[in-house]
Amino acid sequence: MEDRFDAALALLPGYLGQHVLVSASALLLGLAVSLPLAVGASRSAALRWPVLALASLVQTIPSLALLALFYPLLLALSAASRAMFGHGFAALGFLPSLLALTLYSMLPILRNGVAGLSAVDPAAVEAARGVGMTDRQRLFWVELPLAAPVIMAGVRTAAVWTIGAATLATPVGQTSLGNYIFAGLQTENWVFVLFGCVASAVLAMAADQLLGLIESGLSARRRWRIWAGLAGLAIGLAACLAPLAGAGGGANRYVVGAKNFSEQYILAELLADRIRKTGAAVDMKEDLGSNIAYQALKAGEIDAYVDYSGTLWANVLGRRDNPGRQAVLATLTEALARRDGVRVVGAIGFENAYALAMPRAKAAALHIASLADLAAHASELTFGADLEFLSRPEWTAVRRAYGLAFRREVQYQPTFMYRAAASGQADVISAFSSDGRIAADDLVVLADPRHALPPYDSVLLVSPRRAHDARLIGALSPLIAKIPVEAMRAANLSVDRDRDKATPAAAARALEGRLGL
């Protein structure tokens, strides 16, 4: 408990800095776009309706979806820009988060802007015209100062929303306080989840109070309150961003990626450790979505990560066949290098296959040992899948091969999927073969006699720009064919279990010790 708190605290400067950077930039950009729009909308009824309707529409999109949608959009724009101007830009991380959060921050500023400007006393407006002010002077000398308290109240709301929504930027590759929440959820580290929630809430409240001070200064016309609020914001911003200043780029900095589950966190720590031993600095980009990780590698936003051959086979190459483990690996190595310049350094030993699993007692009672046996009982059983399995080509293949039709299909975040199997809410689950919880929860993996599921060798990938980086390849090559599935299961379980939990970094070091690396 205490060491987990210490581990969380050690990550705070980096996470907080990134969180503040992205939310403050989004808020400033939102303000810069929304204020002129609000002025235009308050003066023209023809503009008011579409602007407010559009901003409201954006607000109805779930924020996680909004963040996710910017990734393919930016990817397409980046490809277009590469085709036209010869260079693209990063479609992951800061940019999609900035744009999505900016859109998200606009509604309260727009609404309050229009309301505040429309509510300015008509007598003051007539007087401003009567004394001979130009439209600009009337806006800046009279209307904006009088509407400022209402506009500021909108900025406060926008700030609280943006800081909260920024925790959802983690899955698109922007480090934020959400890293605590996503990683904690995956590894059942509730200390991390709570730490992330509290940190983001405290940040939101602090920003709200300081903006509130400015708002009250504007409405009571007390200059010192406005200056105190601004000074507080500036000091807070500088303090939060200071840790980022030292972490600037450089050719010797490597970025290691990880998808969003325990095994990936441990492997990322392992890769990072190996690279650090050469004296190079390493940044981590964790909690990437399954497909996003490969795209990020291809674009050079991360330099190395571990993926699974079956996933790449189906999702990147779009293949539905299963020519066998070695053939899949060989084809992938050749095709990824040719297509994307991505280097497959090699398989690191264990397989992490999708596998259907069920509690041992239930399987024995129904005499189910394979997927073929399962088909006969499926209509009475509930299937618990992780969030992506039901939409993956592997599921289609398995369902077709065995004619599986379950009574009910339920999707869970992986942690809760195992819990559902243990509590009986799900009879069969889509487990991962290297997961320590299969043994710990006494589940049996059902055999796949028709080879409907492709092989899932864990393979080490390196980005195109580092494909011939001798230092990186030299640091990572010793891992090839080194990690047996038992070692990986034990490491995974040490992170996932309820008691005596290890952090992914500690599990990685234990794994290194065990393998004698």
Place this chain on the structure above:
Amino acid sequence: MAEPVIELRDVSKRYGARAAVESLSIALERGSFTALLGGSGSGKTTALKLINGLIAPDAGEVMIEGRPAGEGPGYALRRRIGYVFQEVGLFPHMTVAENIAIGPRLAGWDARRTGERVAELLALVDLPPDAGPRRPSELSGGQRQRVGVARALAAGPAIMLMDEPFGALDPVTRDALGRDYRALHERLGLTTLMVTHDVWEALLLADRIVVMDAGAILADAPPAALLAGHPDARVQALMETPRRQAERVRAMAERP
């Protein structure tokens, strides 16, 4: 006759089907104090706003000091004309001094000259010198309207337009402010056009009364001439009330 300071020639302004002002012609001489008298919807406020360009005419010509009102930008014209209206419209986020300094600020005066002018105007409209740093919300209604008059006069205009300036004040304050303003008008040699619906105010302050109804002029004469009688029955009826009231007050005063 000298060239008029303000002249409306056959000016019309319509809102949809309704004519706010129909073929209106008036000429105001330098130094005159004219009241535009009429009920609501008579077109008197429209006439006023046509003069300082807040409203553009559909037809006809508005001449200010011999030049067409629409010649330059509207704001430049309005900086040369003082404007006071019933709601006063002091800027609540500025102090009294800042409000009065708006005209000089727009005209680009330096801080020292502006400061002297503000002090001079506070004295001119009979406000205490310490009113300067106060907010408009801390003043009484009468004081606020004095600030409104001071603001209109600050940049030294030759023309003053007033739209029911004292309408919202109590009778005593109203009388005092009316007399004080009339004195300022004389002292500064202003040309004043005041819109009012109050016959007494028009009779007691103005040298000339223009009675308007439905966008047209019914009568245009000095107060005494109007009181003496007018061929138009509506004008006659309008003057009947003050005449009768005056009779009664005089009768009371003679028989204590």
